[in-house]
Amino acid sequence: MxxxxxxxxxxxxxxxxxxxxxxxxxxxxxxxxxxxxxxxxxxxxxxxxxxxxxxxxxxxxxxxxxxxxxxxxxGELLTETIEHSGAARIQGISAAVSARRLGHHLAEDLAGYLRALPATDLAHILTAGMTFDELPVSEGAASLVRQMHHGPEFAIEPLxxxxxxxxxxxxxxxxxxxxxxxxxxxxxxxxxxxxxxxxxxxxxxxxxxxxxxxxxxxxxxxxxxxxxxxxxxxxxxxxxxxxxxxxxxxxxxxxxxxxxxxxxxxxxxxxxxxxxxxxxxxxxxxxxxxxxxxxxxxxxxxxxxxxxxxxxxxxxxxxxxxxxxxxxxxxxxxxxxxxxxxxxxxxxxxxxxxxxxxxxxxxxxxxxxxxxxxxxxxxxxxxxxxxxxxxxxxxxxxxxxxxxxx
Missing domain, CATH: 3.75.10.10 (L-arginine/glycine Amidinotransferase; Chain A)
Structure with missing residues (x-):
């Protein structure tokens, strides 16, 4: 601040x-x-x-x-809030990760990845968004959504x-x-x-x-x-x-x-x-x-x-x-x-x-x-x-x- x-x-x-x-x-x-x-x-x-x-x-x-x-x-308040509150972390991820857009399995994998991130990194993604190229690599995870989207397209929209x-x-x-x-x-x-x-x-x-x-x-x-x-x-x-x-x-x-x-x-x-x-x-x-x-x-x-x-x-x-x-x-x-x-x-x-x-x-x-x-x-x-x-x-x-x- x-x-x-x-x-x-x-x-x-x-x-x-x-x-x-x-x-x-x-x-x-x-x-x-x-x-x-x-x-x-x-x-x-x-x-x-x-x-x-x-x-x-x-x-x-x-x-x-x-x-x-x-x-x-x-941005600073968001990082501090995520550090302070697990409920806030879940709330932010839930609003950003859409199963309707990503499909159930990809959304579940991405939400799990985001829950483990440091507060600063998660706050960055919640504001700047995330492209399909930037999605974490998950071995063995099959996702039609991921394969059909072009890499630069947004999995999480920026704000x-x-x-x-x-x-x-x-x-x-x-x-x-x-x-x-x-x-x-x-x-x-x-x-x-x-x-x-x-x-x-x-x-x-x-x-x-x-x-x-x-x-x-x-x-x-x-x-x-x-x-x-x-x-x-x-x-x-x-x-x-x-x-x-x-x-x-x-x-x-x-x-x-x-x-x-x-x-x-x-x-x-x-x-x-x-x-x-x-x-x-x-x-x-x-x-x-x-x-x-x-x-x-x-x-x-x-x-x-x-x-x-x-x-x-x-x-x-x-x-x-x-x-x-x-x-x-x-x-x-x-x-x-x-x-x-x-x-x-x-x-x-x-x-x-x-x-x-x-x-x-x-x-x-x-x-x-x-x-x-x-x-x-x-x-x-x-x-x-x-x-x-x-x-x-x-x-x-x-x-x-x-x-x-x-």
Missing amino acids: TGEAGDHALGANSEVGRLRAVLLHRPGAELSRLTPRNNDQLLFDGLPWVARAQEEHDAFAEILTARGVEVLLL PNLMFTRDSSFWIGPRFAITSLALPARVRETSLTDLIYAHHPRFHGARRAYESQVAPVEGGDVLLLAPGVVAVGVGERTTPAGAEALARSLFADELAHTVLAVPIEQQRAFMHLDTVCTMVDTDAVVMYPNLRDQLSAFTLAKTDSGVTVTAARPFVEAAADAMGIAKLRVIDTGLDPITAEREQWDDGNNTLALSPGVVVSYNRNVETNRRLVDSGIEVIEIEGRELGSGRGGPRCMSCPVARDDL
């Missing part, structure tokens, strides 16, 4: 309370698995230069540490999107929520987050807020607008059923009183709500201007008699009412439509707040960052030339596990 271990309480009730601890994943060998043949399937727009991506990520982590944030690295830690879990109040990722390339990520929260000593006693095994909900679609107020994007990755199930669960656990379901276009440019809108202050968002007047929200509210669902109305109005403020300030990515579209694609709206009015942003979003500064927001810029090839910015790459309450 990077930084000093803190004694701050786990949890968050906003997007902008002072950040105390955050979960990151330093990109590793899983990115080296990307090729021109599989990058689309694995959800990357290009082939990142892995060493440079690591340098950029290290710089991001160093900035957070310098600002007093405890940085927890998923190159693991660095976007925002999606597989999020914290609300003092609890964590395990999400359900929509696309096959990412489904297994939640198994790693789940076993870390369940078995790592750092999270001992932490309770679940929500866990879905059916309707997709992804963390990038979940914004904690204010204490008790949550916005959930509904589009390519989160379904209406997922948003409703999340809302009802949060209401039942008294973690929220209002949830805004926000429809967004089902296309890659707008894959999550946080690609078009993120909180930068207690009363302000940065937002893609082309959607400012189009973005709407259905309001789900907890009442004494149950749950009410109110028809859609403009998002900025619905959000302000739910947050109990007169107006939600909107800082956009530039009025020029070409600049705005470019910077939205380059994650100009995807900022990570370190405290009210202080955010981290990619340095290439020059116009957006200028407009943020002109609006009184402190912008800490980072390089993201290689990190951005997976379509994610500073917020996507970070899962806050501890923020000060507002």
Whole structure:
């Protein structure tokens, strides 16, 4: 882990309370698995230069540490969890080794091999995957699956999107929520987050807020607008059923009183709500201007008699009412439509707040960052030339596990 271990309480009730601890994943060998043949399937727009991506990520982590944030690295937590818990080891292997894909005998042999590995080696395979060429040699074991697959094909799929830690879990109040990722390339990520929260000593006693095994909900679609107020994007990755199930669960656990379901276009440019809108202050968002007047929200509210669902109305109005403020300030990515579209694609709206009015942003979003500064927001810029090839910015790459309450 990077930084000093803190004694701050786990949890968050906003997007902008002072950040105390955050979960990151330093990109590793899983990115080296990307090729021109599989990058689309694995959800990357290009082939990142892995060493440079690591340098950029290290710089991001160093900035957070310098600002007093405890940085927890998923890879290190995973290794420590496997060392600490036999149940975690079994859980990780079970999620990674599919009898449906490999056949019963090969899956059984591979699971046995993985159970005997040192924790560091197993953690590597669970994140970077394993090709058929890399399978252990088992004398006398007959497997049609093994013989018919080409050696470079994956027996265990890599997880190159693991660095976007925002999606597989999020914290609300003092609890964590395990999400359900929509696309096959990412489904297994939640198994790693789940076993870390369940078995790592750092999270001992932490309770679940929500866990879905059916309707997709992804963390990038979940914004904690204010204490008790949550916005959930509904589009390519989160379904209406997922948003409703999340809302009802949060209401039942008294973690929220209002949830805004926000429809967004089902296309890659707008894959999550946080690609078009993120909180930068207690009363302000940065937002893609082309959607400012189009973005709407259905309001789900907890009442004494149950749950009410109110028809859609403009998002900025619905959000302000739910947050109990007169107006939600909107800082956009530039009025020029070409600049705005470019910077939205380059994650100009995807900022990570370190405290009210202080955010981290990619340095290439020059116009957006200028407009943020002109609006009184402190912008800490980072390089993201290689990190951005997976379509994610500073917020996507970070899962806050501890923020000060507002």
